[in-house]
Amino acid sequence: MVETARRKRGGGGAARRAARTSQKVVTAPVIQRRIADYEVLNEEALEIIERNAETVLEEIGVAFVENPAALKRWKEAGADVQGERVRLPRGMARELCAKAPSTFTQIARNPERSVEIGGRNLVLAPVYGPPFVRDAGGRRYATIEDFRTFVKLGHQSPWLHHSGGTVCEPTDIPVNRRHFDMLMAHMTLTDKPFMGAVTEPSRARDSIEMCDILFGGLEDRTALISLINVNSPLTFDSIMIGALEEYAAANQACIVSPFIVGGAMAPVSVVGTLTQVLAEVMAGVAYAQLIRPGAPVVFGAFVTSIDMNSGAPTFGTPEAAQITYGAGQLARRLGLPYRSAGSFCGSKLPDAQAAYETANSLNAGLLSGVNFMLHACGWLEGGLVADFEKFVMDADQLGILHRMAQGIDISEAGQAMDAIREVGPGGHYLGCAHTQAHYETAFWRTGLLDYKPYETWLEEGGRDTRALASVKMAAMLDSYEQPYLDPAILDGLRDYVARRTAEMPDAHI
Amino acid sequence: MVETARRKRGGGGAARRAARTSQKVVTAPVIQRRIADYEVLNEEALEIIERNAETVLEEIGVAFVENPAALKRWKEAGADVQGERVRLPRGMARELCAKAPSTFTQIARNPERSVEIGGRNLVLAPVYGPPFVRDAGGRRYATIEDFRTFVKLGHQSPWLHHSGGTVCEPTDIPVNRRHFDMLMAHMTLTDKPFMGAVTEPSRARDSIEMCDILFGGLEDRTALISLINVNSPLTFDSIMIGALEEYAAANQACIVSPFIVGGAMAPVSVVGTLTQVLAEVMAGVAYAQLIRPGAPVVFGAFVTSIDMNSGAPTFGTPEAAQITYGAGQLARRLGLPYRSAGSFCGSKLPDAQAAYETANSLNAGLLSGVNFMLHACGWLEGGLVADFEKFVMDADQLGILHRMAQGIDISEAGQAMDAIREVGPGGHYLGCAHTQAHYETAFWRTGLLDYKPYETWLEEGGRDTRALASVKMAAMLDSYEQPYLDPAILDGLRDYVARRTAEMPDAHI
Secondary structure, three states, rough: OOOOOOOOOOOHHHHHHHHHOOOOOOOOEEEEEOOOHHHHHHHHHHHHHEEEHHHHHHHHEEEOOOOOOHHHHHHHHHHHEEEEEEEEOOOOOHHHHHOOOOOOEOOOOOHHOEEEEEEEEEEEEOOOOEEEEOOOOOOEEOOHHHHHHHHHHHHHHOOOOOOOOOOOOOOOOOOOHHHHHHHHHHHHHOOOOOOOOOOOHHHHHHHHHHHHHHHHOOOOOEEEEEEEOOOOOOOEOHHHHHHHHHHHHHOOEEEEEEEEEEOOOOOOOHHHHHHHHHHHHHHHHHHHHHHOOOOOEEEEEEEEOOOOOOOEEEOOOOHHHHHHHHHHHHHHOOOOEOOOOOOOOOOOOHHHHHHHHHHHHHHHHHHHOOEEEEOOEEHHHHHOOOOHHHHHHHHHHHHHHHHHOOOOOOOOHHOHHHHEEEEEOOOOOOOOHOOOOOOOOOOOOOOOOOOOOHHHHHHHOOOOOOHHHHHHHHHHOOOOOOOOOOHHHHHHHHHHHHHHHHHHOOOOO | OOOOOOOOOOHHHHHEEEEEEEOOOOOOOOOEEEOOOOOOOOOHHHHHHHHHHHHHHHOOOEEEEEOHHHHHHHHHOOEEOOOOOOOOOOOHHHHHHOOOOOOOOOOOOOHHHHHHHHEEEEEEOOOOOOOEEEEOEEEEOOOOHHHHHHHHHHOOOOOOOOOOOOOOOOOOOOOOHHHHHHHHHHHHHHHOOEOOOOOOOHHHHHHHHHHHHOOOOOOOOEEEEEEEEEOOOOEOHHHHHHHHHHHHHHOEEOOOEEEEEEOOEEEHHHHHHHHHHHHHHHHHHHHHHHHHOOOEEEEEEEEEEEEOOOOOOOOHHHHHHHHHHHHHHHHHHHHOOOOOOOOOOOOOOOOOOHHHOOOHHHHHHHHHOOOEEEOOOOOOOOHHHEEHHHHHHHHHHHHHHHHHHOOOOOOHHOOHHHHHHHOOOOOOOOOOOHHHHHHHHHHOOOOOOOOOOOOHHHHHHOOOOOHHHHHHHHHOOOOOOOOOHHHHHHHHHHHHHHHHHOOOOOOOO
């Protein structure tokens, strides 16, 4: 299941480079589902939601705020534009969405780590956005050093295919320069694919320019995927959409993702929420296709419920799972790759609550047909915290998704009739020929969890999962080796950052 | 969703009894699934497994150990009996299985708590069998007082429909009398349905006799469900089968349940394991139908993988989930109620590992169509430990299964178009009419987990899930009220136990 990344060997410089870049890190290929998706909505429900979403776009419309160029584009495309409100005739958004590819490749600088997003694939990326980090020592504001540590952990994780984006907010770096440090970390500390900046259109341009350097000329290849949140309900702000405009124009991928705490940004019902999600995604994706027909996009759905007592978002809930399954069905009918689910939890600690909530979401994510799972590990406290221990714990669980997705071997070896004959009633299988031949690959193996005898476990300190994760994290960082990067490319990146930074006014945190 | 148990009011004694038995405990009705089952096996795989299981029964056969009467019954029914080995002609077992009901009612002494097992229902029962208990103070041997505490907690749990059986082993009571104390606890401390003893045929008879007293004459009604483990591979021992014989003859329900640690008691492959499970269940169920055609039975599957390093069973694994889904499909094709999944985990503590593993299994259990989920809460350390905190934590998660199973409301209220119109782009839903009308029932609510603001949480001690569960457990026991039982019935039960105990030789633990 896990294959060692291999490099082609050539003569001269290529051979030397190959030797230097040969890696110990073993990363699993992208998950290719050989199992069915779970469907929670029947045809009637799907049709109701699709019809209602068209009604929302036609009657209520969406707002494109402080973005005259967008309003102009919409008008030219045939939408009804009144002020900042854009109303789309029935069918118009769906027709535009049909121009988007159902699957696309995001390249990585290690070509074996390029990922295909869409179809039956599932790509796993780490947590995104927390201003805080937590480790055994407690919670604190995140720094660029924390960021780099997460990128290294992601590089070392066999089940993560993607380095993600804002794994945590490096709050010690001025906001207008933060994206440079984050991009440099993703570009130099790992060779997995990564995400672009969205906090300013100019930062999206920087992301693209730096990729152009990293990849020696992008030439329309997709090297970035970026998270464009919809300001739900039904609002697209000029910053996020400005970034989308940059990315779409350059054929870089955008996840159009309603950001919904149910009860606040959407109705307190599953069908109502799905209707709004569909309307928002269709409007955002359609707009990306107005910018550049065929621009790669992803149907995103970040949906939680609200705790009506505290007003806090809740995670791992049945409503979130139902929406995750339902949105997957809607995305497939729209022919778009799907992003949802993750290591979501509301807990303040990487404890049982965190794990129940996370497992509930990961399981729904796998069976709902998610193609790109952002936040697949490390999320804590409603996304306020990127937790080092939980990152390691969740990442271990991601191995389960890989195995589940393989489906079931019905070959003669899988049928194991010889083994049943050999062992017979009352025997045991430990020593039989079939077991000897297959035990090494028969079962998923944790790289973290404890199955030792009670006495051994007690002697070793009676450690809980957090303590085990802390030890594992140290081992992962200890064995980390930076992947080779051509010094000329590194210089090019540094020059670009130096030049752009020099253009900026002094900034304070 | 949760309905307060109501009692019909009548005049005189009935009214007084009603007043005394009116309860504060609110228990949810049995889960009625309005969602689809997840299918991991396609038709080809199902047919291979069914064909191979018939081959196992025909060529290899099953052993009925130290049970001449069973061998005689099989011979008379047309099986090929050689020594203790019973080989069944193709189709014979399936034909006998067809005599079993696809659904049956297990009565409770509170008729509103009777449960229908089979069809689209899911009945939840607590952990079964651990010799140890654990609470905040650590791990220790279980006592009858621990047992009673668990029965009270189960009585108080809104999401548990069933009081279970050997919730923990009361190791302070002699083995030959233990079943009396356990049955008395289930009969007197709760009015939910419960399980019978299986450690001796005579103890099964005691269980039935005591139910006859409790219910004022059973008259063929099913008041007990009991766990008959198959001694996998392919072996039925005389004690378990002796208990099954007693129960089936009295129309009491038996779960015929292969007990499999994959790699030890079954092949290291999913299809091989499912083949053996199917053969074993078919043989056991067929035998129950030889005892009494139409006797209620359940297709059981307890399946874990083995950690090939330590030899320990593992839980929450992808292979276990695949088998859980697959066995559900096989059970439905056989027309039998299905038992599998639970709060399984290998962890020594109710920590993140325990919760990941448990959630993985609970999710698979819901979507695989399980009808009776034993071990639905409280399991720890591979089943060696019944954990008080985890019992409370898991029981809270069971609420999620109830909600998920409800499916999705596509009514006008569910569509919420009025709300989307009312709020419009950029608004929020907190105060809108639809939210006001539905927020109380819109989302599943935890009775345990923490969603407080960080500062509040910190001020209150920064508690993890275990600490919260400990507090909740105390509150549940504090508000516990014993349900009314007619003193004449209680006397009858006590007399029976005294008489039977007097017949026994002195016993030591």
